[in-house]
Amino acid sequence: MENPIELHKPSNAPKPSFLQSNTAKMIMVGMLTLFLLIPLNLVQNLIRERSERKNDVTQEVTETWGENIHFYGPILKIPYKTYSETAIVDEKSRETIIQKSASIQYAYFFPNTLENKTEVTKVDDIKRGIYNPIVFKANMQFNGNFENAALDKLNIKTEDVLWDKATVLIKTTNLKSIKSDLKITLNKKKFSLESKPDEDNYFGTLETETFTYVPNQMIAFNFDMKYNGSDNIQFVPVGKTTTTSINANWDSPSFIGSFAANDTTKQITSKNFHADWKILHINRPFSQQYDTKIPDLNNYSYGVKLIETVDQYQQNERASKYGFLVIGLTFLIFFLIQTISKKSIHIFQYTMIGLALIMFYTLLISITEHSSFTIAYTIAASAVIIMLLLYSISVLKEKKFPLFIAASLTVLYSFIFVIIQLENYALLVGSIGLFLILGAVMYFSRKIDWNNN
Template identity: 55%
Template sequence: MEINQNPTPDQPKFQYPAPPPPPGILQSSTAKIIMVGLLTLVLLIPLEFVKSLIFERAQRQESVVNEINQKWGKSVYFYGPVIKVPYVSYTDNELVDANTKQVTHQHYTTTEYAYFFPNELNITANVPTEQKNRNNYESVVYTADMGFKGNYTAPDFSSRNIPAEQIKWENASIVVKTNNIRSIKGAVNISLGGKQYTFEPAAATNDRDTVAALETNTINLRDAFAGGPVNFDFKIQYKGSEALKIVPIGKNTTAKMASNWASPSFEGNFIPDEKKVTANGFDAQWKISHLNRPFSQQHFGAIPNLADYSFDVKFLIPIDQYQQNERASKYGFLIIGLTFLIFFLIQSVSKISIHIFQYTMIGLALIMFYTLLIAITEHSSFTLAYIVAGVSVVIMIALYSISILKNIKFPVFIATALSALYAFIYVIIQLENYALLVGSIGLFLILGAVMYASRKIDWSNANA
């Protein structure tokens, strides 16, 4: 067959089909990856606004909790009972007249105080808790019933070489130190050597006192210690919140504490020697010797600040709703990035074009998850809020994917993958000690799955 190279006017010329135009640079896979990546970064802006909202609501909760605690009772810091003995101190000043060279002596008499800690101190504390709610916020408060028993040996001034006639044994008293007089319930009495004495609020005896004090009327220690060591016994009841801190001032201190709070935090300078924590509460026991502390059993002039040497129990909600929301929002970048990656891989495999506007709508739906989460959490539990918000967003994105991908297979896969991703994030949020380990392993497996799924994609021709 010969092709007519010189066709007549009545014959049409032979035309070869025109080659398809090369794809524009904006239609290339590289350009789409860059645009999706930039969109992911842009969506971090509304995600930061969500984090700011969570922080604002958390600050509001803290303000309300502080208000509840102020009205009920703040955290309690306590130590005692301590024997307080006044003694006279003499000071001589020598003055020399510059003109006459005459020497005069001035004598000053001041009253100082010596403090003596117990020899044996046994503490029992029963600390039932309850939760107080106001609007959408809650706080943990407690009522502490504490009992103190032990004994004193006779105060010894020999280390200071203070003459016996300077010691005012008949003007001694018993003091306890605390930061929270306002929250004490009822009267506080102490039995010392079989006699009852009542505590009253006392003014600070010097500028170095950092906590308030309760003090008895005067006690004649000369009579009290006439028969040797003296036993004491007193009880005190507190309304408090957040923490209970006790300084072990006995030469040998034992303490037992029981509570219905199932999530205690044992802090301070001493941890329990024995403890049992169950869903119904905890029991803890401390045994502390004076050899375990850097302060002595007697102090002259003033008692130093002992706040760093207490054993503490904190009664706090371990992970409150705003902490959980904050931890969830920190994974927002991961959720958005992996969801976009799934859509991009589907687009590359199926040759279905997904517009950047559609990516934007999907990203905003993912951001809405966190606003729904915090809003619903304030009116229910975090778990229920997480389920409702997660299901709502997954259904929204799945239905939107049907209109984009024009089939049911890929939207079902997207919904399944997104549900698994939300479930994985929820597990990480609930974990405390193993969150980093489980998160790292999970991300490693996700990366491996993406690498496996994308291994056969021809990126040079993935231009749809």
């Protein structure tokens, strides 16, 4: 028996081209995603440019209003004579003659006690255009005393001291922005402070008129200083016992320098802060007295810096760093919907979607400069979500999937906003969120037959 011959009719169905396959579409969407990094990078450059402009304006304002305050003093300054001998040979007698000459040097003594109370008031009405730099007024009150000047520790003989030429000097930055009458009271007698030239390129020097220092006599002092300042205020603990108290109407202080504020008395509220320091001479690696020259003690200062925890440009820059994630996930959502619903989305339409996502960041930075970051983020995200909702309804010719897209974008933008606001837990929350997003993508794509596409 012969086997029947099976006749196969040729199929008339055309074989789909590679360009129409899902693989090709995935490649094109991936290349488009990478291409959109170019305008995203331009937006990031715009954010940096605006941030630099803000820094330039802030520097311009602080140069005229007042820069940071760094205070160092008061210091007791006592002149004394030193002698040098020079051997000279007489040409006629050939005898060696010793000539003795005197020169004036200075000894410097730090106070035994130094107490400081400072009130810092943030000034809100100093604006330049759309920018509002952090500037303040500082009212500082000082009191304390000098005890016996330890001349013996510097090997200075009492007979060489010019007792009637003593002065008190103060070193401080920002001399041009001092707003108070410069007087200091020494044992109930007032002395004027005048600016003096100094070799120090960082600190300016204020010095009193001369007075007579009586050995072994305590000198009590007190004085006030009022400044216009900006950014930070710092002190050098020159007292054998130095205590400092700072109050300010600012909610975001950063305590800086070599000495920490007292944790038991430090208070920070939504409107102001208070901080105390108490520093003993054994806590710092420098002496109470020096001869010839005062050393550079900048590295041993302490104080507070008024900061913006995350300013508007930092928030915009952090948001733009998630741009690639937003574009990639949005394209992935559209691609999965296209694959599941068998509806075609042209690469040009993907391009329009990507450009709308890029526009979010330009809207965000422009609105933020005239409002708060939260309001700007809400407006920009809502505008982009509504635009993509209407566009996807037009492309997909239905409402079910566009509503899902709008809901997904709302969750995505909300998730990124939460990450931007977090500081200590940003990495943890971000990692958990990305894990959940990956799980959702795996769930919705599990039934797609990739072999037939």
